[in-house]
Amino acid sequence: MADLRPALFLDRDGVINVDRGYVARLEDWEWIDGAAACVAAFKARGWFVFVVTNQSGIAFDHYTETDMQTVHTHMISGFQEAGTAVDQIYACPFHHEGTNPRYRKDSFDRKPKPGMILQALADFPVKREASFLIGDKQTDIDAAHTAGIGGFLFRGGNLADFAEWALAGFEDGAR
Numbered sequence: 239m240a241d242l243r244p245a246l247f248l249d250r251d252g253v254i255n256v257d258r259g260y261v262a263r264l265e266d267w268e269w270i271d272g273a274a275a276c277v278a279a280f281k282a283r284g285w286f287v288f289v290v291t292n293q294s295g296i297a298f299d300h301y302t303e304t305d306m307q308t309v310h311t312h313m314i315s316g317f318q319e320a321g322t323a324v325d326q327i328y329a330c331p332f333h334h335e336g337t338n339p340r341y342r343k344d345s346f347d348r349k350p351k352p353g354m355i356l357q358a359l360a361d362f363p364v365k366r367e368a369s370f371l372i373g374d375k376q377t378d379i380d381a382a383h384t385a386g387i388g389g390f391l392f393r394g395g396n397l398a399d400f401a402e403w404a405l406a407g408f409e410d411g412a413r
Contacts, residue, residue, distance in 0.1 A: 243347025244368035246280045246401065247382065248324075248325030249356060252374030253392050254313065263300030264312050266311035274320035279398060281322050286362055289327040289372070290354040290381070291314075306331070325362065328354035348375075351382035355387065370399060370408050 256268040261360040263269035277287050295301050310327055317323050328351070347353035361364060370388030373379055382389030390404040 240363040241277070242259065242285055242363050242365035243286055245286035245288055245325075245358065245362070245364045245387075246276075247288050247290050247358070247369065247371035247387065249278075249311075249349075249373035249375070249378045250277075250289050253365075253372055254289065257374065258308065260295040260300045261398070262295055262309060263307040267309060267312060269316065270394075270397050270398075272289065272396035274317055274322060275398035276401045277317055277324060278320060278322035279321075280401070285296065286325045286358075286364060287323075288358045289324050289329075290378075291327070291329050292348070292349050292377075293329045293331045294333035294348070296331035296343035297333035297338055299338050303331060326358060328357060330354060346351070349375075349378040350384070352381045352385035355381055356384035361383070372404060 250260055254270055254273045255261060256270060258266050261267060279289050293306050294379060296303055296306060306329060312334055330345055330347035332341050332343050332348055334342065334344040336342035345353065355371070358364065366386055371378060371382035372390050372392050374392050379389035380389055388408050392400055
């Protein structure tokens with residue numbers, strides 16, 4: 239079995255990119271300061287880095303899965319240009335009140351439920367007790383805690399600086 243490694247889980251909208259509500263077009267994408275530096279710093283430590291993102295705009299027909307994939311490809315390219323990468327992106331297109339019947343369901347993956355985090359823990363050799371999530375909504379933190387990892391609420395600023403603060407607090411026992 240592979241050696242277990244800690245993981246940093248990042249929400250997307252509001253953490254990696256500016257949350258403009260349903261970011262599904264490249265012209266609406268704007269990086270959060272320090273996003274690439276944050277990923278690079280944790281990857282340099284040997285951590286896994288995962289993106290876990292609710293994408294209910296798909297369930298409400300605001301955009302398509304293809305639109306989401308285009309944005310994710312752009313995000314991946316931006317990380318590559320900065321010399322880094324995330325290990326996996328987990329996205330939940332479902333919402334129990336969605337207008338598109340294909341995506342209208344109560345999904346275990348939709349935060350505040352822990353499905354996307356638990357899937358990453360199953361897919362990769364993650365050291366759960368050393369891992370944490372950074373999100374911009376309480377639902378992100380709730381999902382993290384339900385999955386048994388730490389959670390930190392990001393309210394803006396430089397993500398790399400915040401992640402270093404969160405890591406120091408996490409290592410000191412704050413969760």
